[in-house]
Amino acid sequence: MKVLVLGGDGYLGWPTAMHLSEQGHQVTAVDNYLRRNLSRDENVEALYPTPDLVERAAIWKQHTGKDIGVRIGNLCDWDFLAGVFAEAGPECVIHYAEQPSAPYSMLNRETATLTLQNNLNATANVIFAVKEFCPTAHIIKLGTMGEYGTPNIDIEEGWLDIEHNGRKERFLYPRAAGSLYHTTKVQDTDLLWFYVRTWGLCITDLMQGPVYGIHTDESRHSESLLPFFNYDELFGTVLNRFIVQAVVGYPLTVYGKGGQTRGYLNIRDTLQCVRLALENPAAQGELRIMNQFTETLSVNDLAELVRDAGTATGLDVRIKPVENPRKELEEHYYNPRHSKFSELGLQPTLLTREILVEMLETVSRYADNIDTGKILGKNATWAK
Amino acid sequence: MKVLVLGGDGYLGWPTAMHLSEQGHQVTAVDNYLRRNLSRDENVEALYPTPDLVERAAIWKQHTGKDIGVRIGNLCDWDFLAGVFAEAGPECVIHYAEQPSAPYSMLNRETATLTLQNNLNATANVIFAVKEFCPTAHIIKLGTMGEYGTPNIDIEEGWLDIEHNGRKERFLYPRAAGSLYHTTKVQDTDLLWFYVRTWGLCITDLMQGPVYGIHTDESRHSESLLPFFNYDELFGTVLNRFIVQAVVGYPLTVYGKGGQTRGYLNIRDTLQCVRLALENPAAQGELRIMNQFTETLSVNDLAELVRDAGTATGLDVRIKPVENPRKELEEHYYNPRHSKFSELGLQPTLLTREILVEMLETVSRYADNIDTGKILGKNATWAK
Numbered sequence: 001m002k003v004l005v006l007g008g009d010g011y012l013g014w015p016t017a018m019h020l021s022e023q024g025h026q027v028t029a030v031d032n033y034l035r036r037n038l039s040r041d042e043n044v045e046a047l048y049p050t051p052d053l054v055e056r057a058a059i060w061k062q063h064t065g066k067d068i069g070v071r072i073g074n075l076c077d078w079d080f081l082a083g084v085f086a087e088a089g090p091e092c093v094i095h096y097a098e099q100p101s102a103p104y105s106m107l108n109r110e111t112a113t114l115t116l117q118n119n120l121n122a123t124a125n126v127i128f129a130v131k132e133f134c135p136t137a138h139i140i141k142l143g144t145m146g147e148y149g150t151p152n153i154d155i156e157e158g159w160l161d162i163e164h165n166g167r168k169e170r171f172l173y174p175r176a177a178g179s180l181y182h183t184t185k186v187q188d189t190d191l192l193w194f195y196v197r198t199w200g201l202c203i204t205d206l207m208q209g210p211v212y213g214i215h216t217d218e219s220r221h222s223e224s225l226l227p228f229f230n231y232d233e234l235f236g237t238v239l240n241r242f243i244v245q246a247v248v249g250y251p252l253t254v255y256g257k258g259g260q261t262r263g264y265l266n267i268r269d270t271l272q273c274v275r276l277a278l279e280n281p282a283a284q285g286e287l288r289i290m291n292q293f294t295e296t297l298s299v300n301d302l303a304e305l306v307r308d309a310g311t312a313t314g315l316d317v318r319i320k321p322v323e324n325p326r327k328e329l330e331e332h333y334y335n336p337r338h339s340k341f342s343e344l345g346l347q348p349t350l351l352t353r354e355i356l357v358e359m360l361e362t363v364s365r366y367a368d369n370i371d372t373g374k375i376l377g378k379n380a381t382w383a384k
Numbered sequence: 385m386k387v388l389v390l391g392g393d394g395y396l397g398w399p400t401a402m403h404l405s406e407q408g409h410q411v412t413a414v415d416n417y418l419r420r421n422l423s424r425d426e427n428v429e430a431l432y433p434t435p436d437l438v439e440r441a442a443i444w445k446q447h448t449g450k451d452i453g454v455r456i457g458n459l460c461d462w463d464f465l466a467g468v469f470a471e472a473g474p475e476c477v478i479h480y481a482e483q484p485s486a487p488y489s490m491l492n493r494e495t496a497t498l499t500l501q502n503n504l505n506a507t508a509n510v511i512f513a514v515k516e517f518c519p520t521a522h523i524i525k526l527g528t529m530g531e532y533g534t535p536n537i538d539i540e541e542g543w544l545d546i547e548h549n550g551r552k553e554r555f556l557y558p559r560a561a562g563s564l565y566h567t568t569k570v571q572d573t574d575l576l577w578f579y580v581r582t583w584g585l586c587i588t589d590l591m592q593g594p595v596y597g598i599h600t601d602e603s604r605h606s607e608s609l610l611p612f613f614n615y616d617e618l619f620g621t622v623l624n625r626f627i628v629q630a631v632v633g634y635p636l637t638v639y640g641k642g643g644q645t646r647g648y649l650n651i652r653d654t655l656q657c658v659r660l661a662l663e664n665p666a667a668q669g670e671l672r673i674m675n676q677f678t679e680t681l682s683v684n685d686l687a688e689l690v691r692d693a694g695t696a697t698g699l700d701v702r703i704k705p706v707e708n709p710r711k712e713l714e715e716h717y718y719n720p721r722h723s724k725f726s727e728l729g730l731q732p733t734l735l736t737r738e739i740l741v742e743m744l745e746t747v748s749r750y751a752d753n754i755d756t757g758k759i760l761g762k763n764a765t766w767a768k
Contacts (some may be wrong), residue, residue, distance in 0.1 A: 046691070078493070078497075078718040106582075109512045109516075112508070113462075113505070113508065113509075113512075116505070116508055116575075117501070117505065120463045120500060120504060120571075121497070121500070121501065123495065124496070124500055128493045128496070128497075132493075150552055151549075151553045151555070152548055152552065152553045153546060153548040153550050153551040153552065153553045154551070155548065160546070161560075162537065162544070163537075164537040164538060164544070165538050167537045167538070167717070168536065168537065169537045170559070171558030172558055172559075172560070174544075174546075174555030174556055174558050175556075175574075176555070176556070176577070176581075177578065180578065183574055183575060183578045186574050187504075187571040187574055190559075190561075190567055190571055190574070191500075191567060191571075193560070194561065194564065194567045197560075198490075198711060199709075209675075235538075248474070275560060285747070289515060293701065327581075327582060329408065331420075333551070334542075371725070376560050
């Protein structure tokens, strides 16, 4: 199948491009290096250097003989986007191309404006390009479980049947996100849902939880094929931060009570989910929403798991609660469904000691690169 | 009170500016003439010429001795907006400043992009400016009843209490708008709700139905003070179209079955509602949402009312169903609440024969200006 991977340089975009290329699809990866540039500008670069998209496509070709097409440009620039669509003639468009950091979106007015404009305009342009160039193509859009927030009722998969004063209606599940970044994903969903109803597009919107891990089947050829590993307050995730803290002998800093619970998944399962969505497309005129995670864990759970794995590898790991720099509930109900991908055949890779030990060992090899000043950073007060 | 009226040149903005000036408030009206320029570009100008904002403020001053400050510029331009806020020091910000036409937002990719960028960036900038310059100021934001769409259950005022699997939560009432313009208002609400939770802003979001009428107490001084009257497919409303059709002897063209039902209000009641909201502000940290209309009417109801009033003034008015150019339900359940403004003391002006006769007489005086080619126009297929 002809597949466009928008945001193909990203943490998920590049592994997805390799995975679909490996599966025999004709992949074109598109990126404008926004995330690379922002993390350089903010002085929070990844743990190890990552070759750029053109270089990685060449390394991939060298090891596998397979081509991944590369186009560098901005999806907010219609002329560029139209050229890419006209040339690639995609049957499936995987849209990861957004400013992906919640803390970055909350730094100041400029970063908020960049996030809002970039994410909304990119999504609108993707919709317009599909309508114009390939109206039956399947759009697989990366949303986030963060769109739902942490409501006091069960989180369904995208939709909620409501009975009110004796009458019934099915609505988009009401959303209440915790950052501007997450709010732009809610606004993306509004836009997708409107144009599905108006133009009958075919869209899968993935409500994905936080992803961990860097190794995938396709990265075995070379460490140069690994995606970004950020451990800073802006582009890192809590698990990456804990891994780095364990390696350098810092306490694992738990924000507040540590009861913040989310649905996590391994990067291998992201690839599996996207492939399952691609192989089992939504119907024409359907906005299919699937919750994409494999297990719910609290921050305290994560800290305990890292301590356990660290101890197994001979590290002395301590856990230290600190004041929470974010505006979020530290204890809350959290019961999201995630049965649709199981029904499509997802085989989950859970967060075992073995997986964590592999992550600790990889990070240890790059221990000399760790800048401990970046772990919490000057931006820890982002949501105040 | 120091009041900014953003979009102060508009159909509602200018009458609001006069009304609050009359009430003794210190009003600054801000506009970039976007709507004026778009209707000129699309060749669908209003029924009679309307002096620009600077001229109207001078006419107002001449008749009343009162000053309305005028600033011409674009709210999407931060430097301009920051200057306005720094100078005006508003205690209340009334935000009408958006591309206001649903059909225009659906014409093509360029008009969709303009609507999305203009409306979202203006709203975001207003939020950022209030946070930076006047964090306790009351934002009164014009939303639309169209955010809700036409669900099969009762429409509450902004929020919905949901019981699900034995647990309870209060959510923003789920929204499903019928045009891109209306969808940008949904996205505005997402943004307002996020920043109310994050920064504790004080916001009233008005879910307003279609407004009719041009005469207000303040326009009695001079017809030059009347707001725009558009009767075209892009910037007109169904009632204006019917009035013009009745005056020129065309049949009133009812789209499809004519059961499309909405909550309408007289422009005098818009002014009353905005004043009531201003005098009874939301609490700090509250997103107060109020449904702003006085009566629900179907398109068939409107056609019958115009026929009745037309007959009373000696016109021969026929009604003619035509194929619906819009994608919308032509028969549907519609039961929206609207008790909050009644509780604040709203005295409704309903759509009586007398009101319609006054509109017919005003339009008749400008009958020579009517361009019948504009009534339905080349754009009647906008939602196909």
